[in-house]
Amino acid sequence: MKLSEARQQFINSWGAFGTQWGINRTMAQIHALLLVSIDPITQDDIMEQLSISRGNVNMNIRDLIGWGLVERVILAGERKEYFTAEKDIWKVATQIIKERKKRELDPMIKLLSQLENIEDKKDKETKQFTEMIGSIKKMGTQADRVLDVMIKAEENWFTGSVLKMFK
Amino acid sequence: MKLSEARQQFINSWGAFGTQWGINRTMAQIHALLLVSIDPITQDDIMEQLSISRGNVNMNIRDLIGWGLVERVILAGERKEYFTAEKDIWKVATQIIKERKKRELDPMIKLLSQLENIEDKKDKETKQFTEMIGSIKKMGTQADRVLDVMIKAEENWFTGSVLKMFK
């Protein structure tokens, strides 16, 4: 396989993979392109390489910056803005976990807490409902804690010694 | 808050939550409804409670069965099929992890392995590309292993003692 071919396949597949996880295909493709671009690139580079419009690049780049995965870079003596992605894949994963936790897990736990406050707790059906909500909430808070620790542990996450502890 | 209100809010929110994770809103809602329905229910019950068509219920139920989260139940002396969801939330989580791993992580690792086979490995750009692919693949395989262990460990996943080992 040739490099150009492999690059293209990586970008396409990363996009397809992203959609399965609720991530906009183009956003994932831009991220992939930036991951395999050693030097910073411009909006025009991205437009050209992915055959997408200026507006599309602009919006998705903004989102990626919001996710903390991409940075604006100003090159001395250049008028245009350049962009570059965090290349340390462990930091990338940590950042994604951190953001999804904040945007999705935390609000879900908050909601579940509200749903536990139901009138007439002695009622059998109410009790069963509250138990289900409680167990989902417990799972959520436990996951929340584990993820917090993972975020702090950074690159040491998945090393052998940690892995053994699960067994 | 009243039980009926809380139930409805749970179902709606679970649907919204699902879409963020690449899961069809209706499928997530049906799952939520089944989670809070102690006894098995029929297609007609689901149609009525969620105000959706027969075909929609049928397809999404089939998917949920494919995910191993819902089961068909035949009640003695009844013509209709009933459905029920796994209620142990830890088993639910395990099952979802298992399926997503199989459907998404495993194929991604396979793809990355293919992308590592590039001609002219001495070329500087090729080397940088291969390094990036390699590090993503490594992250994937490590995650794969951890998830395998988690799946086996079942309910003991997140207990305090395991958590400490991360620190």
Place this chain on the structure above:
DNA sequence: TTAATCTTTCAATATATTTTGAAAGTTCAG
């Protein structure tokens, strides 16, 4: 075997999401 009951399928339709591109906004060199 029949026909009533229940389930599945899938083309058409509806809905939701993404993308475009031109206009408006911003920045800055001269």
Place this chain on the structure above:
DNA sequence: CTGAACTTTCAAAATATATTGAAAGATTAA
């Protein structure tokens, strides 16, 4: 200032995804 270079916005268009419902298929009681 001015206007060229660049960035951002957002309504309209395109695309992708989900839903409907009627017809076909399957099952079973009588």
